[in-house]
Amino acid sequence: MTAGKVSVLETQALLSSDQTVLSHSKKWPQHMAALLASLISMATGTVAGWSSPAIPFLQGNMGTLVNEPITDEQASWVGSIVTLGCLVGAIPAGTLSQKLGRRNFLLALAVPLILGWVLIIEGEDNVQLIYLGRFINGLSFGAVTVAVPLYNNEIAED
Secondary structure, three states, rough: OOOOOOOHHHHHHHHHHHHHHHHHHHHHHHHHHHHHHHHHHHHHHHHHHHHHHHHHHHHOEEEEEOOOOOOOHHHHHHHHHHHHHHHHHOOHHHHHHHHHHHHHHHHHHHHHHHHHHHHHHHHHHHHOHHHHHHHHHHHHHHHHHHHHHHHHHHHHOO
């Protein structure tokens, strides 16, 4: 290289190294966003697993969480009504995430998830509140299974 002149090869090498640094710095926020979006998947996973350890307590077999123990039939509804909510929640999730935006939709899904848990907590005297809370949690669960992969795919960069 002569004084004041830069060759094409040197320019390409400099641009290439700048793009590598830039691409690494752009990936960190993507990884964090994907991780945070996946946290709601973990939260809905607690919905799926909650009934297994909770049903013995709801039936009064291991102490009591409720004033009146639930029957075997009620316990089966507590365990299975989430799947009905998942079915209903997954159907409009793609369209809603398209209209609201993936990120906003995921943020909005926290509201029914929290509402469902509040209803379950308040259901110590009323098994129908537990059913309603589990169904609402299922709505979020179904929608999350659609929205999180869409969001992660949208923010991913090669």
